[in-house]
Amino acid sequence: DQQVKQNSPSLSVQEGRISILNCDYTNSMFDYFLWYKKYPAEGPTFLISISSIKDKNEDGRFTVFLNKSAKHLSLHIVPSQPGDSAVYFCAASANYGQNFVFGPGTRLSVLP
Amino acid sequence: DAGVIQSPRHEVTEMGQEVTLRCKPISGHNSLFWYRQTMMRGLELLIYFNNNVPIDDSGMPEDRFSAKMPNASFSTLKIQPSEPRDSAVYFCASSLTTGAISYNEQFFGPGTRLTVL
Numbered sequence: 001d002q003q004v005k006q007n008s009p010s011l012s013v014q015e016g017r018i019s020i021l022n023c024d025y026t027n028s029m030f031d032y033f034l035w036y037k038k039y040p041a042e043g044p045t046f047l048i049s050i051s052s053i054k055d056k057n058e059d060g061r062f063t064v065f066l067n068k069s070a071k072h073l074s075l076h077i078v079p080s081q082p083g084d085s086a087v088y089f090c091a092a093s094a095n096y097g098q099n100f101v102f103g104p105g106t107r108l109s110v111l112p
Numbered sequence: 113d114a115g116v117i118q119s120p121r122h123e124v125t126e127m128g129q130e131v132t133l134r135c136k137p138i139s140g141h142n143s144l145f146w147y148r149q150t151m152m153r154g155l156e157l158l159i160y161f162n163n164n165v166p167i168d169d170s171g172m173p174e175d176r177f178s179a180k181m182p183n184a185s186f187s188t189l190k191i192q193p194s195e196p197r198d199s200a201v202y203f204c205a206s207s208l209t210t211g212a213i214s215y216n217e218q219f220f221g222p223g224t225r226l227t228v229l
Contacts, residue, residue: 034217043116043203043220044155089155098143098209099168100218102155 003027004092006103013110019077021106023090026071030092034100035064035075038087047088048075051096080110116221118204124227130192133224136185137206145218146179146189147203155203161187162209194228201225 005024013019023033031052036044050057050064050073057064063076077084090103117136125131137144145160159169164181172179176195181187191198205218 036220041222043205043222045220046217049217098145098160098162098207098218099157101157104154 001026002104003030003101004090004103006088006090006106008106009104010107010109013080013108015082015110015112016079019075019080019084019108019110021075021077021088021090021108023073023075023103024071025073025092027092027094027101028071029094030071030101032093032096033064033066033073034091035062036089036091036102037084038089038105044089077108080108082110082112084108085110116204116206116219118202118221118224120224121222122225122227124229125194126229127195128193129228130190131194131198131226131228133189133202133204133226135187135189135204135221137187137204138219139185141206141208141219142184143207143209143218144181144187145205145207146187147205147220148200149203149223150200158189191226194226196228199226199228 003026034049035047037047038044048059048062048064050066055066066073087105087107089105091100093100119134143162146158149155158171159179161181179189201223203223205220207218
């Protein structure tokens, strides 16, 4: 059973608009979350993280929101740019550990 | 820094052959991770090391898989014998971990695409 779910396999957004990528988790022990971006033929690259003691973390155009009661987090990209087109993975760990469980990914396409 | 280096980038082999994947982590990083990515299962953690010691190998699929880290700058993932279902992209990642809690992101290599015929 998938502990980290990204129910939208793909998402298309117009350049300049907001992209919202969602992630749900089932394990209530998860307390640290990461978002990674992956281009074809490359390894994932770290985007942004959030700890369970926060409900929001912001870094430039990227903001991650965490709703612990709903076991849900989302990544907002504003404004979206064509270079943001990639696969985005949500990952979670328990006890702030290193054993991260990854979601299946969402492919974002930002259309010019 | 060159980042995490993996070799080879592509490997095609026949069923039953031994396959060795190599990884050089970022200098100064003390944690190393091996992942496998497939269409069916996504990105899975196979094993990770802290200070060259294997900490959690619960993700290693079966005894045909083994991983070593003889020193801080090198690790191998070996599959013997290989099977067609092992075909996947294998990623190595490294991070700097201080104490028991890691808040630090993992830096991934470009991956090795393995095809077992």
